[in-house]
Amino acid sequence: MFYQPTDMAEALRLRAELGPEVVTVCGGTDVVVAMNHGVARPEAFLDLSRVAGRDSVERVNGIYLLGGGVTFAQMAKLPVRALAEAARSVGGPQIRNVGTIAGNLGTASPAGDGSVALLALDAEVELSHVERGSRWVRLEEFFLDYKRTALQPDELITRVRFPSDFESVWYKIGKRGAVNISIVCCAIGRSPAGAYRIALGSVGPVPMRAMEAEAVLNGDSTDAAHRAVAYLADEVIERAAEAAELEAAPIDDQRSSARYREAMCRVLVRRLLRELRDG
Amino acid sequence: MGDSGGAWHLSCTVNGEPVEAEVDPRITLLTFLREHLLLTGTKGACLEGECGSCTVIVDGRPINSCLMLAGQAQGCSIQTIEGIGDDKKLHALQKHFIATGAAQCGYCTPGLIMAAKAMLDANPSPTEQEFTTAIEANICRCTGYESIRQAIRDAYREIHG
Numbered sequence: 001m002f003y004q005p006t007d008m009a010e011a012l013r014l015r016a017e018l019g020p021e022v023v024t025v026c027g028g029t030d031v032v033v034a035m036n037h038g039v040a041r042p043e044a045f046l047d048l049s050r051v052a053g054r055d056s057v058e059r060v061n062g063i064y065l066l067g068g069g070v071t072f073a074q075m076a077k078l079p080v081r082a083l084a085e086a087a088r089s090v091g092g093p094q095i096r097n098v099g100t101i102a103g104n105l106g107t108a109s110p111a112g113d114g115s116v117a118l119l120a121l122d123a124e125v126e127l128s129h130v131e132r133g134s135r136w137v138r139l140e141e142f143f144l145d146y147k148r149t150a151l152q153p154d155e156l157i158t159r160v161r162f163p164s165d166f167e168s169v170w171y172k173i174g175k176r177g178a179v180n181i182s183i184v185c186c187a188i189g190r191s192p193a194g195a196y197r198i199a200l201g202s203v204g205p206v207p208m209r210a211m212e213a214e215a216v217l218n219g220d221s222t223d224a225a226h227r228a229v230a231y232l233a234d235e236v237i238e239r240a241a242e243a244a245e246l247e248a249a250p251i252d253d254q255r256s257s258a259r260y261r262e263a264m265c266r267v268l269v270r271r272l273l274r275e276l277r278d279g
Numbered sequence: 280m281g282d283s284g285g286a287w288h289l290s291c292t293v294n295g296e297p298v299e300a301e302v303d304p305r306i307t308l309l310t311f312l313r314e315h316l317l318l319t320g321t322k323g324a325c326l327e328g329e330c331g332s333c334t335v336i337v338d339g340r341p342i343n344s345c346l347m348l349a350g351q352a353q354g355c356s357i358q359t360i361e362g363i364g365d366d367k368k369l370h371a372l373q374k375h376f377i378a379t380g381a382a383q384c385g386y387c388t389p390g391l392i393m394a395a396k397a398m399l400d401a402n403p404s405p406t407e408q409e410f411t412t413a414i415e416a417n418i419c420r421c422t423g424y425e426s427i428r429q430a431i432r433d434a435y436r437e438i439h440g
């Protein structure tokens with residue numbers, strides 16, 4: 001069976017009524033690859049590609065609100081540096097035209113470029129149920145374990161929100177210039193109050209925050225004096241970069257050794273913090 | 280394929296012609312084009328979005344037909360290599376791919392042409408970078424890309440005088 005609701009209320013009703021054997025699909029760029037490889041053989045689909053408002057982009061009271069069906073091609077145009085650069089690095093035009101942010105979060109790959117950028121931007125994801133309503137979940141609580149999330153089978157990812165006033169930087173190390181899955185990816189966000197958030201991709205089971213590295217920079221986050229002193233002196237950057245290398249927990253795989261990934265965490269954190277400092 | 284427990288009624292437009300069909304919801308747009316409509320110009324190769332040989336244009340945008348479920352093309356306007364020109368009147372891209380030797384074994388050519396066409400249709404003044412980005416997810420193992428890029432630039436010049 002193929003279900004193709006045209007509004008979110010109908011989509012949520014179907015999601016709650018239909019069993020988990022009916023697979024939610026938005027762009028299909030992860031779901032259909034798994035089918036073509038024979039890894040998954042779904043018989044039935046709940047297709048969200050026609051839901052009205054799925055791809056809306058709003059900015060209200062200092063908050064960006066993106067519909068789950070916003071594509072990488074759309075995100076590439078946002079004036080949010082880390083997210084736009086991450087989106088531009090995804091696949092090629094064919095993937096960016098259909099791949100969505102809900103799909104990136106839903107797959108919950110540790111290499112999810114959109115997920116890593118959003119984590120640095122202090123994003124929350126809206127999980128909705130037809131009767132229980134919506135709940136906003138911070139991304140660090142959304143990603144539970146390798147490709148496991150807080151999404152319940154009867155819920156849909158409906159929206160994502162994040163503050164619009166963060167500065168952010170991003171970089172991905174991969175093997176080529178396009179269609180380039182990350183070996184290591186890093187995004188750093190800085191709030192207007194000067195608090196740093198460092199997110200790393202492909203170095204653990206889920207997109208992760210480098211909390212130790214953040215602590216070097218933020219200290220006691222209420223301590224403005226600490227931040228003024230800590231203001232990204234080379235020596236502070238080096239300590240944060242080292243902390244990131246130590247807390248990363250990558251594995252060896254076909255793309256890279258774990259050791260290389262650890263070393264690159266240090267390089268990326270150093271490079272991106274300098275970029276934030278020097279503009 | 281076994282019983283899918285419900286065919287899906289697909290209506291869309293392919294190369295300007297309205298199409299109505301009952302499809303198994305598990306098939307991709309690539310399979311629909313090739314096996315149902317017998318439009319075999321569109322090629323499948325990697326089936327994971329890495330090679331671009333299955334590229335078609337859906338509502339003006341290039342997509343990988345191997346990764347789109349046929350049902351997701353509902354109501355859409357689809358363009359394939361068969362729809363852009365023929366032996367009597369080639370599209371400028373087809374003409375210049377032949378002229379520069381950008382097609383050798385030819386397997387990647389329909390996908391490359393559709394990826395390039397989507398960009399040329401949407402962008403009246405592409406930068407050098409945009410010429411490259413348009414085909415960054417299309418693999419050719421024969422030509423080395425320089426002749427392909429040349430063919431696309433020549434087609435652009437012909438189209439825009």
Ligand SMILES: Cc1cc2nc3c(=O)[nH]c(=O)nc-3n(C[C@H](O)[C@H](O)[C@H](O)COP(=O)(O)OP(=O)(O)OC[C@H]3O[C@@H](n4cnc5c(N)ncnc54)[C@H](O)[C@@H]3O)c2cc1C
Pocket residue numbers: 023024025026027028029030031032033048068089090091092095098099100101102103104105106107111112113114151155156157158179180181182327328329346
């Ligand atoms: C060639 C290629 C290159 C790629 N390159 C990159 C890359 O560089 N970086 C990167 O991060 N990713 C990349 N990807 C992976 C993929 O494109 C992304 O993860 C994309 O964001 C998936 O979005 P989608 O809408 O296509 O997801 P789908 O395939 O439609 O869905 C993915 C998962 O999310 C679930 N889901 C989707 N929408 C919802 C919803 N609204 N509510 C609940 N669950 C939902 C689905 O059930 C499924 O489990 C690539 C994929 C391919 C094929």
